[in-house]
Amino acid sequence: MTISGVRVEPGSFRDPANRVFHRDGDVLRGLNEQAASDYRALAGTAFFRALLAAGKVCGTEQVGSLPDLPWATVLRHERIPFVSHPYEWSFGMLRDAARLHLEVLAEAVAAGFTLKDGSAYNVQWRGVEPVFIDVGSFAPAREGEPWAGYRQFCQTLLYPLLLQAHLGVDFQPWLRARVDGIGAEQLRPLFRGLRRLRPGVLTHLHLHGAMQRRHAAATTTDVREQLRAAGYSRDLALATVRGLTRLVDRLDRPPPDSHWEDYQRTCGYSPEDRAAKEHFVADALTSGPRPALVLDLGANDGRYARLAARHADQVVAVEQDPAVVDRLYRRLRADRDRRILPLVMDLADPSPGGGWRGAERAPFAARAGADVVLALALAHHLAIGRNVPLPEVVDCLVGLVRPGGRIVVEFVHPRDPMAGRLLANKPAGLFPDYRPEVFARLLAQRCRIERRLDLPTGTRTLYLGVVGG
Template sequence: MKRASDKVIAGSFRDPSGFLFTRGGALYRQINKTYKEHYDLLMGSGLFNALVGKGLLIPHEEVDIAFAEPETGYKVIKPDVVQFISYPYEWCFSQLKDAALTTLNIQKIAFEHGMILKDASAYNIQFVDGRPVFIDTLSFERYREGEPWVAYRQFCQHFLAPLALMRYTDVRLNLMSRLFIDGIPLDLASAILPKRTRFRFSLFTHIHLHAGSQRRYANRVVNKDDYMVSAVGFTGLIESLESAVKKLKWKTARSVWAEYYEDTNYSDEAMEDKKRIVAQFIDRVKPKVVLDMGANVGLFSRVAGKQGALVISMDNDPVAVELNYREVKKGGEKNILPLVADITNPSPGIGWEGRERSSLIERGGDADMVMALALVHHLAISNNLPFAKIATFLSGIGKMLIIEFIPKDDSQVQRLLATREDIFTDYTQKNFEGEFKKQFNIIENIKISDSKRSIYLMEKRR
């Protein structure tokens, strides 16, 4: 029987080996008696220390507290907390690829210690300090000679299929992972992928042929003894998957938003002043977590990041996010997390009861700071959102706000109005301030030099 004060994390109820729960504001994981053999091997074989030492597995400590479920409990551990949880359908191509290669690397190291991954869910990976890290301590089990890799199908559905679809069909198809919580079905991926992928041996084998095998054996009882796999064959499968993933390369296409700063109406003076103003506001508030909405390639995310904040750098353009993530890797940046996210249609809660994977808004919570730079005119004009709606939304996700207002006579706003009737009579700075004052206190308003634009620092009303 669970303790009344404990709250089980909604996304961890499926695993009979244990579950995550919170108590007194702290995060814990109960390990059940059924997982005793595998947990003891994980800790005793040196695998845990090897993976943590390489930065591949989230660290934990064993703690002496009461079990959340005493009748099933073996141990309780306290894992390091991941500051912001993201999901695979919010990752760019290279993030998903790096997560796939990390999963396979962990499997190879586990095999050297006599263990395997019993599942290969992309949800077991989170980005910490700019790198993919495995977070599910209970995914390891003892390797038994001759048994095939039980996580093979899951790896293909969670990683290989979406990567192939992004590479050969359309990079936006990663959003399909939001529809299928256990990965994109291989028969669907096989049907969507172009015929030329059948002539690439790795994709033919692991997606097309694999999908055919699933159809063929869907209603058959399979005797596992008839499908034994040697240790050499097991290793060969992992190496084949690794090769398949490494060969998938996506050349970023041209994008209006990825090239935004190359086609901006900011003068050099205005751009530098905008950076100065944002840095000044960030330094004044000293937020720990910043949500940068419409971050593009992360130029101002980095301005905020230099002040030490963790910046969730969101944009709806996969090309811009890809370039942002590549910059994170190139610079070894530890406090910027690029994500593909459309704030006009953010990731909803999905899975059982709509709570197994939390919505983006729920995960964003009440952030210390929200930045909305060069964004309001797109929301108001391109998406027909009234200032009142925008203000209410932004007040629901952050305590402080840095927001830019761009007047209607600005060339970027005129570009939006060039192909449509101007019905936006309320799009004025006076109305903008009036609606935002209902949700925020305006602390300061600074006009950007050599520009008609203004940047505001606001605090949510209590």
């Protein structure tokens, strides 16, 4: 689409009946004639209105047809604060996304509708509250037709949960590797022998795979006719969804212990250091306009993300360790906090672009553009721990701030005990430029330093910088 002022969402091309695009700050969805008819039927149902009122489906209103756009009708959606990808979620987040997807599907099936898709990408987050965003996926159900999104649900939601719940294997690298999720053929070799008997494995992995092979040559029409002849009904479809829901509820993997979980106690801050640091960060957060989005990079247990949430609309707390993120998520979920979104990400290997042409799923840097970036006790892990040149560390951190935004960065001096532990595992003399004066000069070249503070112990320095706009 080349219409002036319209930016098409690269990840919305798979269903030709509707397309998401952006215009004048609005998130819009164009519907063709059939999709528009389906939406009118959907909008008149009590179940859909209830899902909207409960916030389980993203806010949606019909704005009618627009004369310069080639769609029968156009919907306007609420804007999600920060778009994330399933491989950036913790186990608890993925499980709650699966629960929401099945809840929405169950309500739809009971009312004579279905979902055309089953993708984890159809769920996003308001803080730690999941929200279903693919309104274009609803369609009237046809008698005898199985849920078209079942395979997609298995590959992007159920199979990753089985992998981690039953085997203790983090699912994030598997989901990041393929935009379509984990194929049954990839997972089956890991669930042989007695592992076949673990909850959900025999039915949804082995028997599902056997049925796919059996009907590989059959068309959708053939399968629909066979199911109708066998008595497949809405009640059976609803029973299947409820069975999947019970299975997902049973799957759990409490996060294991992690040394990062106790970082606040073991990182070497004195009480005076901690108080000075918290005062500096709070001051930085309130020294300009209220931030719409704060990135807390290397968030650990979320101490500073919570501080930032007092002064910002939304906070994205990024942490490398999935166990730490899952513990934080569960605590935030219990508190019903809708302003902090925890994500799993290695900042030395952040989420790249993925899918078709590498643009279907946007890279982390393209989704950032924060009003404030907190990079506290992070630079030494990248520069020493991961051998990233110091100028590139500074470039990366400043590059995540929108023009006019602020960055709070902490430099850990080489003589600090935490930096010393990292340096002890490296050849002597490998980082001659890792010095406070070099860091200060690099940062000053990329932003205007408004304030700096040496913490009382003298081995850490905090900077507040403003990025030129």
